[in-house]
Amino acid sequence: MHNQIMHGIKANLNQIVQQLIQVFLVGLALGMTRTVVPGLAESEFGLAANAFMSLVMFVFVFGLVKASMNLVAGHLSEQYGRRRLLVVGWLLALPVPFLIYYAQSWSWIVWAMVFLGLNQGLCWSMALNSKLDLAKANQKGLINGLNEFSGYAAVGLAGWMTAYLAEVYGAREALLGFGLVVIGLGLVLAIWKVLDTRPWSNLHQRHYDNNQHNQSQNNQHHGDDGEKQTEQKQSLAQAFKIGTFQHKQLVALNQAGLVEKFIDALVWIFMPVYLISQTQTLVQASGIIAVYGVVWGASQLITGPASDKFGRRALIVGGFWLCAITSISFVWVDSMAAWSLLAAFMGFGMAMLYPTLGAAVADYSQPKQRASMLGVYRFWRDFGYAAGALLLGLLAFYTSSVVWPFYFVGAMMFLSGLWVYLALKPQKIV
Template identity: 60%
Template sequence: MPSSIVENAQISHGIKVNRQQIIHQLVQVFLVGCMIGLTRTVLPGLASAEFGLAQQQFVLLTTFVVVFGLVKAAMNLFAGRLSERFGRRPVLIAGWLVALPIPFILYWAPNWYWIIVATVFLGLNQGLSWSMALNSKLDLAKASQRGLVNGLNEFSGYAAVGIAGLVSASLAVTLGAREALFVLSLAVMLLGLYLAICHIEETKSWSDEHAKQAEQGIAVPRKNGEKSESPAKSFKQLFAFATWQDKPLVALNQAGLVEKFVDALIWVLLPVYLLAQNISLVEASAIITIYGVVWGGTQLITGPLSDKIGRKALIVGGMWICGIGSYALIQTNTIWIWSLEAALIGVGMAMLYPTLGAAVADNSSAHERASLLGVYRFWRDFGYAIGALLMGLVAQYTGQIESAFELVAVSMLLSGLLVVLWVPSKRP
């Protein structure tokens, strides 16, 4: 078992020199992604088949995503701060420990409210484990590799989301939905915990070295070429700075929040919409899998591309492509065209998703990065809650699920416009 703290070791930044630990961290993200992917299509299907939620009960249907978003957002907010105090590895392991009840609740849940309880634990797992796996890779990498690191991270996580969704849907057809969720979630959770305990090393020493280099003027400077030499800010000050004081960070945080409208739409309402068009659970899951796999795979291109050409164009283009794709889904009626539209949305997400995180890191000094990324991920995943609630209310009020798709399309277009206005074109 590796030591939780690296002592008396030569610290070198870079993906190549730290490739073994980065691979382990990518496996962690893949497994965390699997945990959330298992619930795609299968849980919305369970809502109607076993818990009696009619298709018009949109607000109740979206509650599990609302709760997930609130919990994950809160964990993102504090995970960075916790990792600065206790280290990355203990927080990662804690994320897997809180996932222990999930398989059993999904299997024995007597009503929909127990499913909501399971998503509380799922949100805790995602907020702690995913955040720490990303922070650790950023610790290990060079500052010039942040876009690539974010691309690799999101590729691993969201490819897993898509693949696990298809596997769980296929297994649900043969074993049953509850049995499939129980077997797969238990296996993923135990494997993730084992690997975290036995193969993950603490990376906070690499983060400290980043901060030391920044103080010496070696690392990439902050905005306008100025070094960050201000006194350390409290977490409250950092939250205020990123939320309403610094225009670029405000624009990036709101873009992160709004882009989660798309993922919430595809998670909770697209399966319901597709199943209502009389296609099978596996066919609906395959369409959603295309979205996840394209999103994940394309980030291997868009992440490092943003290191070369800058972040803004990719963010804005991705926001607008996702908006157009979300609207197009309700204007078509064949599996092949839905699949193409899902792929288009996946490309848009790949353009904006790793780039947003890298842009926030660009605007953060080394000793504040974990906290500012935590603030960003708080607002980003709070978008699950806001988006799912708004979509449920709009669909419930109008009586038409298509209204939720239209809401997402307009929101993405307007959010991208704010990025155009407030985020500098050149990467800091």
């Protein structure tokens, strides 16, 4: 069977579709917590409207756990296989709907987010790494676009669906039923339909080694010092050191990953609170937030492949600066139409930068280290949930306002985009 292995979306369409279904279900599991859980904070658990530090705690914990799992997931998958970790990720999600349903206090919600973070770190990482294994080397942007479209369209849809179900059946009942269906389906499909893709990863490595051998014979010595350092078989600690401190481009991309999650933390924690404070209902607020998620998801079908064709830097930097403008502008308008339009532009900005950052990290990584280097990137990216939640919570606490977090995120997105602009050269994608 392994002799017949070929790379490419067309050649592996069935498995790529299975992996896209997996990430769609992972997105639904995340999305069900997006608007209903912040809404529960006050209605069910009596968190005062200005108890910002308690409110941000559930996103802080989620980000910390998911970031840690991302760091080790890629490395573990190179040892134990992608599929095995995918199944474990779904098993770890099973307590989430029960913890929310039976929650006696807000700390139960925080514990639910620990398990959700474990699930997201394992399942989302494995679904992406598997598709990168199956695809051709020049399809990385398209694969990242398809992956994030599937996941974040699901996040947006689940936020709206669970808000509607919460109004009909009650918040806890809605999340219990929705969560069990999604998690159960993900687990069953992972066991029965998904193949492990390490043989495809090994074939990528053989192609890479052959190309390196041919280049050395032709005396072609291109690439910077950071790239040369990744040529040796490296430990996870070495990969972390290179991606965090040594490789100029990877350092820029990793800080960008960290800061772009500030936008998502803002949308998750403060956008529902802000919109409800502006007399929007939970369903109206979730509808506006769903626009952000669905546009973000769908637009990546365009922006992912575009980065393969036109390069990464312009899309990343443009996306950061568009998000900066829309974040600041969001608190300057006061109609559902205007908020929805800005949410759409914010989603498109995220679509420009999100799959492109992951593809850019893959550009600077050897195939046999790609899962580990992407793991380092995904660690810093999802650590942005924790860092963003903490900083936004402190800012809201000390200003007693949900407006200042929007300004802060706008400023950070502008500066982060500037760093990427200065660090990355316009690059021919191969």
